[in-house]
Amino acid sequence: MTISKYIAFLCLLVTTLCTAQNKSITLDDIWSNGTFRQERLDALHSMKNGKEYSVLNFDRKNGSTTIDIYDYKTLEKVKTLVSSLNLEDIKFFTDYKFSDDESQVLLATNQESIFRRSTLANYYVLDTKTGMLTSVSNEKIQEPTFSPDGQKVAYGLNNNLYVKDLISGNTTQFTKDGIKNKIINGITDWVYEEEFGFVRAFEWNANSDKIAFIRFDETNVPEFSMDVYGKNLYQTQTVFKYPKAGEANAIVSLYVYDFKENKTNEVKVNKDYKDFYIPRIKWTNNPDVLSAQFSNRHQNELDLWMINTNKNKAILAVEERDKAYVDVTDNLTFLEDNSFIWTSEKDGFNHIYHYTKDGELINQVTKGNWEVTNYYGLDVKTNKIYYQSVENGSINRDVYSINLNGTNKQRLTKNTGTNNADFSADFTYFINTFSSATTPPVYTLNSAANGNVIKKIKDNEKLAETVSQYSLSQKEFSTIHVNGNDLNMWVIKPANFDVNKKYPLLMYQYSGPGSQQVTNRWNSSNDYWYQMLAQKGYIVACVDGRGTGLKGADFKKITQKELGKFEVEDQIEAAKLLGQRNYIDASRIGIWGWSYGGFMSSNALLKGNDVFKMAIAVAPVTSWRFYDSIYTERYMTTPQENASGYDDNSPINHVDKLKGDFLLIHGTGDDNVHVQNTMRMVEALIQADKQFEWMIYPDKNHGIYGGNTRKHLYTKMTNFIDRTLGDKLEAN
Numbered sequence: 001m002t003i004s005k006y007i008a009f010l011c012l013l014v015t016t017l018c019t020a021q022n023k024s025i026t027l028d029d030i031w032s033n034g035t036f037r038q039e040r041l042d043a044l045h046s047m048k049n050g051k052e053y054s055v056l057n058f059d060r061k062n063g064s065t066t067i068d069i070y071d072y073k074t075l076e077k078v079k080t081l082v083s084s085l086n087l088e089d090i091k092f093f094t095d096y097k098f099s100d101d102e103s104q105v106l107l108a109t110n111q112e113s114i115f116r117r118s119t120l121a122n123y124y125v126l127d128t129k130t131g132m133l134t135s136v137s138n139e140k141i142q143e144p145t146f147s148p149d150g151q152k153v154a155y156g157l158n159n160n161l162y163v164k165d166l167i168s169g170n171t172t173q174f175t176k177d178g179i180k181n182k183i184i185n186g187i188t189d190w191v192y193e194e195e196f197g198f199v200r201a202f203e204w205n206a207n208s209d210k211i212a213f214i215r216f217d218e219t220n221v222p223e224f225s226m227d228v229y230g231k232n233l234y235q236t237q238t239v240f241k242y243p244k245a246g247e248a249n250a251i252v253s254l255y256v257y258d259f260k261e262n263k264t265n266e267v268k269v270n271k272d273y274k275d276f277y278i279p280r281i282k283w284t285n286n287p288d289v290l291s292a293q294f295s296n297r298h299q300n301e302l303d304l305w306m307i308n309t310n311k312n313k314a315i316l317a318v319e320e321r322d323k324a325y326v327d328v329t330d331n332l333t334f335l336e337d338n339s340f341i342w343t344s345e346k347d348g349f350n351h352i353y354h355y356t357k358d359g360e361l362i363n364q365v366t367k368g369n370w371e372v373t374n375y376y377g378l379d380v381k382t383n384k385i386y387y388q389s390v391e392n393g394s395i396n397r398d399v400y401s402i403n404l405n406g407t408n409k410q411r412l413t414k415n416t417g418t419n420n421a422d423f424s425a426d427f428t429y430f431i432n433t434f435s436s437a438t439t440p441p442v443y444t445l446n447s448a449a450n451g452n453v454i455k456k457i458k459d460n461e462k463l464a465e466t467v468s469q470y471s472l473s474q475k476e477f478s479t480i481h482v483n484g485n486d487l488n489m490w491v492i493k494p495a496n497f498d499v500n501k502k503y504p505l506l507m508y509q510y511s512g513p514g515s516q517q518v519t520n521r522w523n524s525s526n527d528y529w530y531q532m533l534a535q536k537g538y539i540v541a542c543v544d545g546r547g548t549g550l551k552g553a554d555f556k557k558i559t560q561k562e563l564g565k566f567e568v569e570d571q572i573e574a575a576k577l578l579g580q581r582n583y584i585d586a587s588r589i590g591i592w593g594w595s596y597g598g599f600m601s602s603n604a605l606l607k608g609n610d611v612f613k614m615a616i617a618v619a620p621v622t623s624w625r626f627y628d629s630i631y632t633e634r635y636m637t638t639p640q641e642n643a644s645g646y647d648d649n650s651p652i653n654h655v656d657k658l659k660g661d662f663l664l665i666h667g668t669g670d671d672n673v674h675v676q677n678t679m680r681m682v683e684a685l686i687q688a689d690k691q692f693e694w695m696i697y698p699d700k701n702h703g704i705y706g707g708n709t710r711k712h713l714y715t716k717m718t719n720f721i722d723r724t725l726g727d728k729l730e731a732n
Contacts, residue, residue, distance in 0.1 A: 003375030004550060010614065022471045025532040027718065030525055031711040033423070036467070038459050038522075041431070041443055043095065048102050048454050050147070052078060056096060065092045066104065068590065072429045075445060075455050081128060089133060090124060094132070099150035103128055104166075106136075106144055106153070115190060115671060116702075118142065118199045123225040125153065125166060125467070136164055137171070142187055143200040147208035154202060154211055156187040161202060161213060172213075174257045174264065181223065181241055183577075186213035187252050188219075191243055194632035194672060196279040196328060209259045209289035210309065212267070218250035227670060229698045240671070245632040245646070246639045252278050254292060256309045268377060269294065269305045269314040277630070279328045291317075291340075293328065299634045302326040304342070306357070307510050317359030320344060324557040325634045333373040341365075341385070343375060345553045345614060352387060354404060362729035365406045371550045373397060374420075379427035379448070386423060386430070386448065392416065394489055394550045395477060395520045399451070412451025415439075418521035423448060431457065433524035437475040437490075439466055471495045473534050475527070477520065480543060482573045483566075489574070492530050492540045498582075503539045504588035504725040505578055506530075511567040512596035513635055514549035514556055517542050529714060533721065537729040545570030561642055563624060563635050564603050564649030571600065572608035579611070588725045592616035592717070595673055595702065602651035602681070605660055614661040614724040616717055619673045619702055622681040623650040652681050654687045662692040665713065667700030693720065 043056035159178025186202035417436030441458035579586030599619025605615035
């Protein structure tokens, strides 16, 4: 059976066989029993030889983990490189990283989360040839990273940076001024981690003799505290630096530690930045030249500098400017001649550009009214670039190749849906992960030359068979014309949908800048919940309004300085239009969302009080004055500059408009959107004499999970929906 026929078979199981079944989804199926668990390839790594790849495998029976090596061509397991059963000091490990020559591997165990992306763990270096296991530190550390020559490991500990010499066994501490809530070396502060999306703020150069790092002085950043209730007689408190919009940020500076001289020098550029960010640093292939991206506080100016760390001389290579904001790129890639790949939306859509090492534009590689969504790399043998884009429709993802000079573009993936690639080191193969709204994830080995499927690696046929036992409805994709724009939309109707009946409607959205919820991919946990609601007799819909992503910069950036204005207008108007359909009961329309989506659902209920009967807001921002500086100011500038933009569209200032049913939900341990948002909203509602419901989850973070928490949360929301929208539901 060809892969296309196989995918069609999986689709058939889901979309046709399921209609013959009538099993109902329960919250236990979604949150407790693992009924819809997917098969995955975890921690996939392409080996340097280009012929093999490694995967992290878990054995639930004996609680062990292995790193297994597979052959690309045959897909057969070649060997088990590492098994925790053979390691005296490690019962199991949860992550691994190879040295450049793959003769050593870092193993993480006893991991514990700090914030969303940051963790502490015990780390060991395993010599794969001798089997010798070496502890990197007796303490839990952050972000250990091999030097390119594999002889050292650098890491963060207690706000300072250390290097362990794997040959001598000696450890050197090369920063000494790190102090909690004051000075951090080489590890990002809270707001950088959350909004610039990285934790490790140090980088080795190519020769393994220098480390560049960012230093954060957060002395003057205001502190935020959270009570941790725990199980003891007295609660404790977590105190951390959190710059809210308009408040003081950490002062950042750039340093290079030179191993040969045992000396640390500050690195400066030829521009007098007053209040700025350094969102990315990366060494070029020249071991003396460091690249650094500098952004002004408004984030509408982004400069890429090339810094000669020997001469402390900097060249401004690229200047990005925008009336709204410039997104930080993760795709900066230096080629063998130190020319570089850069992605930018300066022509209105995100595309790939090729520059000389000094920043002269060689050519724009990709062009068109569509977005590049991922850059995979360049095959130096063929001069082909591999990337992912939405050229085949903004709700889909495909993998493409194109020559470095912008010619001979080729679509490599054949099936319409979401395709994600992981290329072999020599770009001979790629492992493609495909899914769609009707097909659970399928992993295949593909030829990078033409995209043809060589062999299926792993499928979710068992999941497809499980899903086929339930009475599910197809997710219907379309567009809806709202406020002059064709907005992407999906709708889930009851399986026994009758056009002559009237159904209540629940709308879901997120709506944050550049986000996307209407995508052609397999079910998330929420999708199963929507199917459960459809089984009860609800219609569920999602509309991506103005401000969301992958439809060009103008569409995305229209919300600048007015977050919550156009997005809310679109949700209200979409609800009105849907309510005009003869099968939707316009008197029973609700809306819900989480985080930015909670901000939106709150606003929609208040500003659209003649349209929405109810709303649920989970972990919502209720005033942008309460949220962090980097995210909020990127879209709003500061509250000192744009007070009306902050206040006119914040739910906390519109509580007097509440007419419908409102459920507020928050975790007290939310370090991201602080429970302060809900507490201040609650007080405003009380003083406005408005009745509402709310639920607080003790010590739970922004994700509100752990133990029975998720099931409890979704039971609470389901009951609220049934009580407020489901009063006329017929038995289904």
